[in-house]
Each structure stands twice: as C-alpha cells, then as structure tokens.
Amino acid sequence: MEDIFAGCISLQCKDIHKLPIVGWWLMPAASLVASQYIGNNDAEIFEKVVQSTAQDEDILSNGGGNPQEPVAAAAVSITYNINPFFIGPSVDLGLLHQPDPDSPVTQFLDRAYTEKGTHSVIYVAFGTVFFPPPSAMSLLMTALDEIPKAGFRFIFALSSPDAELDQSWMDAHVQAGNAIFPEWTNQTAVLEHPAIHYFLTHGGWNSSTEAIVRGVPMLFWPITGDQPLNAAQIAGVHDCGFELLQVRTGPAKFISYQNGTDVEIMGTEDAVREEMRRILALTKGPRGEHQRVNVQLLGRVVTQSLGSGGSGDMELERFGRVLGLQLRVTGQAQV
DSSP, X not given: OTTTTTTTTSGGGHHHHOOOSSSOOHHHHHHHIIIIIIOOTTTHHHHHHHHHHTTOSEEEEOSOOTTTOHHHHHHHHHHHOOEEEEOOOOOOXXXXXXXXXXXXXXXXXXXXXXXXXXXXXXXXXXXXXXXXXXXXXXXXXXXXHHHHHTTOEEEEEOOSTTOOOOHHHHHHHHHTTSEEOOSOOOHHHHHHSTTEEEEEEOOOHHHHHHHHHTTOOEEEOOOSTTHHHHHIIIIIISOSEEEOOXXXXXXXXXXXXXXXXEEEOXXXXXXXXXXXXXXXXXXXXXXXXXXXXXXXXXXXXXXXXXXXXXXXXXXXXXXXXXXXXXXOEETTEEO
C-alpha cells in the first residue's frame, strides 16, 4: 500500500490521515489520495464511486478481470457481494491507423525512422486532464533533457490546458531537431509507428491500455486516481515499463518500497537526471527488449479477451443476458 499510492497515505503521514496500517482497501485509499493530498478539485468523484459501489448489485468494469487482476476480481465479489462483469478495456482493435502524411507529427516520426531507425522516439503525453504541477516543471524539463542525450528524440503532446512549459526551452529542442510539441496527436497512430520506443505517460487507464494492445512499453509518471495503481500493476507486476520515482513531490517525497528495495525520494534535479539516465540506458538493453516482449504478450491477452469467444466478449454477452437482451448471429457478426 505504501508505494501503490505514491506515499500519500504513507507511514510518514499516519498522524495526518490517522488510518490503521493493516487492512487498508485499495479504492477507499485511492479516494483519500485524491481528496486529501493531490488537490484535485474533482476528487469527490472518487468518493462517490466508492460510496455507490457498496450499494450496487452489479458492476460493469472495463478492466481485464481474471487475466490481469485475479485477486481484485475475487475481492470485489466477496467484499461488496456484487456481481462484476469484466468486459475488458474500450480500446480500438481495428486495422492500423493511417497517419496523416501532412501532419508535422507524422513527418517528425518518419524523419526519425529514416535517420535513426526503429525505437528512436519517445512519446510523451499526460492526457487532456492531468499534467505535472507547476512545482515539478523543472523536474519535468530535467527528465526530458536526458532523452536526446541518450540518443532519442521525443514528441510531447500538450493537450491539457494546464500544460505550460518554458517557451525558450521548447524552442531550443525544436531547433535542434530533438523534439516537437503538438497540442494534439492521433495517439493510436503515434503508438503504432515503428519509430516509437517508449511511452512516457501519467498512467491513465485509457492511455495505458492503448499502449498495451500496441505493444509499447511505458515510463510512468502517475499523478492521482487510478494512475499509481496502474503504474504499480503494469510496471511492477507485469514488467512492461518503469515508474519514475524521483519526480514525486509532497508527502510522496519520502521512501519508495518497490520489489524489496528501499529508494529514498530526493526530488532534486540531480536525482531525476540520474534516474532518467539510468532508465533510458536500461530501455536500450536486454531489460528494454524483455519489457517489449512482456507488453506484447499482455497486449495479446487483452486483444484475445475482446475478440469473439474471449473472456471480455463472454462477459459482455453475460451482461446482455442480465438485461434481457437476445444474442442474434448474422453471418460472422454477433448482434
């Protein structure tokens, strides 16, 4: 629990949150993180979800269910005496998306692929809602500065209204040919491009699953909500990426307990620089190749679960029967 929620309800803060250390349950803890320590104005949604869950008889979940979270799947049924339907994530599994050849993003990727080959670009995006706080901007720029030094280029999608970076810093990277900073990207098309190496993300469920089904390993910078748990599960359990630790701030700037190793969070530019440098070096070696294989295998599990006869497909059919819907087969399609 200490590390899953980035230290925000850690032992260090026990005099503040006054929670017992043993027996915490994940979702109430997540709502506490969002409402008490992150400062998210929309945090009450997490509390309302937890409160309503206890009163529900059925839950429709876009999680992977038993293939990814067997303990959580069983715990939901036992704890709340409800009937969960794990239909799988809502990701696009269609044919490869055709990128716009006139898009600056596509041109940047194609140029990197021609000049540096496959796995030469790191895609950076925190979604349309979340972004590291202003107090972490120097840490963010320090981390990204290491990408060109490691021989990579990067695309930083600035989709959030809170995405504000030093203009001179961005201009320097653009002029050097190291980076591009679009306000919007076709994320699925970007993740499918052969030039993409890793995806630096906040770890939201949609972004995470889009990367998983496309076989792209991740670098996690979780902020709030489900993101720390997604990072812990995908990076820590499935070894499909790395979580950045030295970027943590506030109560999370303490000690990380991951995989039996205690890591002191210094939260300085030097610490972030060294961590990013070490991780990028690992992504270029056997560990990075291993993570790429892992995420491809996990993506195959997710894709098969959503296909005809897969676990997600069968759960959706079971949910339809509960609603009284009739399954009608037309040719190869189920309606």
